[in-house]
Amino acid sequence: MSAQTAKRENGQNLGREGLREFVTVTIHGQVFGIPVLQVQDVLGPQKINRIPLAPAEVAGSLNLRGRIVTAIDVRRRLGLPPYEGQEGGMSVVVEHNTELYSLIIDEVGEVLRLPVSDFERNPANLDPLWRDVTAGIYQLDGKLMVVLDIDRLLVFGKAAEAA
């Protein structure tokens, strides 16, 4: 498959417009890709202030250099069990409608450039919850990367009901 070409540094001959760049993150052993253009920052464990009454997916808020960022517990959003690791998870800060959100994930991987042509749609049997927040799949060497649809990922709670 063309997956061999998917690695970073590969596919230079494809020309920039044929490539998409993703920050890979791992959550519960699964690799996800977040479009690099939406990523503002990658953070280590942060002090997060809880927000009572907020939807369960909201882990709290944190202070990122003077800006208030809403932290999203992506595990919860994806219906996964809480993080069991020793240290708090890492965060990827994304921008959505001019607001910043910090997505709490387990680990941050590398930045991949992948050809658009390798992008595949979600398999039909994907969990509806996941199907709702993901855009599609890339086949990498030995594993699959699920592309997160950040805009959809950040719609939940009342906003989702209204939509």
Added chain:
Amino acid sequence: MGTNLSVGMAKDTEMDDLLREFLTESNESLAKLDVELVQFEQNPNDEGLLSNIFRLVHTIKGTCGFLGLPRLASVAHASENVLGKIRDGELKVSPAAISSVLESIDKIKHLLEVLEETEAEPEGTDQDLIDRLNAIAEGKDVTPAGNDTPQAEIVAAPPPAAATGSLFDQLGGEAAISTAVDIFYDKVTKDEKLLPFFEGVDMERLRNMQRAFLTMALGGENTYSGRDLRGAHAGLVAKGLKDIHFDRVMTALRQTLSELGIGEDLMIEVLTVAERTRKDVLGLGAPAEPMPAAAPKAEAAKPAAAKSPALAPKAAKPKAAARTPAEPEVASQDSTSKESAIANQSIRVNVGLLENLMNLVSELVLTRNALLQMVRGQSDSELNVPLQRLSQTTSELQEGVMKTRMQPIGSAWNKLPRIVRDLSMDLGKKIDLQMHGADTELDRQVLELIKDPLTHMVRNSGDHGLEATADRVAAGKPETGTITLNAYHEGGHIIIEVSDDGRGINIEKVKAKALKNGLATEAELEAMPDLQVQQFIFKAGFSTAETVTSVSGRGVGMDVVRTNIERIGGTIELKSVEGRGTTFIIKIPLTLAIVSALIVSCSGERFAVPQISVVELVRASDNSDHAIEQINGAPVLRLRETLLPLVSLRRLLGLESAKGGADIAPNSEKEGLILVMNVGASTFGIVVDKVYDTEEIVVKPVAPILRDISLYSGNTILGDGSVVMILDPNGIAAKVGESRIAEGEGADHLVGQVGQHDERMALLVFRAQSTEPKAVPLSLVARLEEIEVSKIERSGGVPVVQYRGQLMPLLSVSTEVCLKTEGRQPVVVFTDENHSMGLVVDEIVDIVDDRLKIELSAQRPGILGSAIIDGRATEVIDAGYYVSLSQNDRQGAAKQEPFGSINGNRTVLLVDDSPFFRNLLTPLLSVAGYKVTTVDSADEALSVLQDGGHFDVIISDIEMPGMNGYEFAQAIRSDERWGKLPLVALSSHATPADMARGRQAGFDDYVPKFDRDAILNSLSETLLAVRGAA
């Protein structure tokens, strides 16, 4: 001003500066004129006002002249004429005259608008308006709209004749001007300091120009052409004209005028006209190329100085070129100092710049807070002193920047008096506009956005809200309708109320309309509370419907108003009582603001509470004066004479589950710090664990995901860098109300399992006259008081005490009133509408929460019977009996009908299975003037009706054995004989859902069982509505 802001940057640079300034200035003057003219019409004797108006119009006219805007100048001239005559007492202030002047103001505004867009006056003539103004000036009676030919003659007449009221005429016309110019030039040309400026100047031409200019500037015929002279003054400045020279010219002018025997007042006016041009003339000295437009204005000021260069552009040039590089700086220095005296000391700044500045200051505040946090506790830090200064400077800076963005709301109201006045004339209604809180400041951006909605609402109130004069008189209201605007700050929001005392909103008609427009089904409408029905006027469908104005009274464009207000994060509410008027309440948040907040913690989480809503802090614990008590699970605090409902922040935010840990004391429900909050009309307490200090916080909006949590108004970063949520006192206040209902409901469910007849309620247990405890439902008690025995007086044999400005009779459970002889006498106060009575007791024992089941009914008046309360046999007091007794005691009071004469012969059928309530309500209703028939079941009620019983209104309980209240209502509604009878439901289940169900079943109103006032109000309103509909 809007005009100023609407001038885009690109245009700014193109449009000539002078013209732009003229536009801005004139628009400001015009706004003032609108207001002042209307005031003046109301106070025609206010000379100060008149001269102010005259001056404003005059300035506009004068400036138009300089700029070569003949059309504007002639309109302004004509209206100045009228004003001049009024000032001189030759003309009386009449609505027609004021209307015409206002019309001319409108015309000027219109011309200015075109001018702003095209930089040229529009084609056309305003002869019609001018004719009319002139006719008025002549003392002819002219209707504002009409226009007849005779007046045309006046216009045709030479301008000087027409300009009677102007300065020009006052000075003595053309001849006088001519003389003045001669004398003046004599003076200035003899002044050696000024002489150099006249070198090479054609003095004859200069004098002619001067004459023309003065004639025009002072209100005479406009033969002067400002535009011809553009650029002239630049040369003058280039020659080195400075402030001192200008001063000399002014002195010369003053001497000239005084030699001519001109009166002091007049002289000042002329000098003012001249002085006004100072900065324009001198401003030309700036290194930039002479502004072609700036020149004309200069003429006005310094006839002599200004003119001379105009004439000698060629001659002056070589010299100018030589001097310019050396002199400008000096010139501008000189001028800045003086300029400030005349020019208003303001500059216009791009809003984006301010916005940016504000953001920077916010960041600075946060940084300052962080620094303060770091050195806190280190008293010996060398940073302390500089930090103190930094802190103070930051605060001041912050305050300053905030101020630049704030404007009094009054500036948005400027137009309103005029609009209301016009409305009043058009509609033939008498309308009084009252404005309160005009100095309430709000963010200028918000201000701009609410201007239009407000105007619209006021117009609506005048047009549709207020009845025609005849109707008002018929309704027994004062002829003059009142529209009231009220603005004030309330906990981070600005509240603007627009109310009228007009006809209110007719619910039935709105319903009909909603039905017709398909906004709701009939069943839905039936189930809706009136308040909800009224909200339909905000629906889009209501704005365009043809009959709406005559039907609902309102609705034109209210949807637009609401949309606009919601767009800036505000809310709009509506309260209307048919026949009494309508109030709109607009609530606008301060989106970006730095506020002082109290940092509190609960279960280890910190929160900020805006300090503006916090009235006081109370520490409560079981062994202090302030103990948290429970009424049916609802925590309350007795604070001085009020009962303060409490809400636990922990419960409110659902915190307990999250941290069942160490720092929560086991008795935390009993102890804690209480923030006493005052939000709007409600006062309540929030129980928290700890209160830290106050901090200035920058309110940042919460993420959209959190926006529907009504308890937060924003979030912020504290000095230590942590993020905390800002609690919204308004949101909490709303929750306090809700939880009360929810608590009540919960209790009822409990009762439901035990038995339907038992009502669980809070009871006040006390002792009086005997050792046997007595009880009364707490909901009937207004207050508990302890009265100094020495303050008790006697009146007509009855002990009374002065209480809140009234005499309150004191009664006892027995006929003998046994008072304590010294110390303080505990009294249970019951309040009925306007007056209070005190029931003398020996001791307040407790407040208990129990089922009230009357086991033995007593035949003794004042006692309903006995019940087992808190495990003891207790006599239950009939509060209604004592209230009515106290009113009978009062001379003439028995004749009073608290709810108006309409209740006099009204008959009420009261259906309730509980004898307690029948006994409680009967006296209450009787006192209010109703004739009451009681039955204990729905079946019996139906049979009374079958037997031909006639009633005006039926009050029914909901939970009853056999047929329940809903079924009863349906039964009533389905029978055409009494299907139209007003039905009021009475229930302890007063949740919105219950109410909706009640309405669906056919009840007209649904009131909580224990709320006496609500019951009485509901009855009289229901009856009123029926009567109104009939």
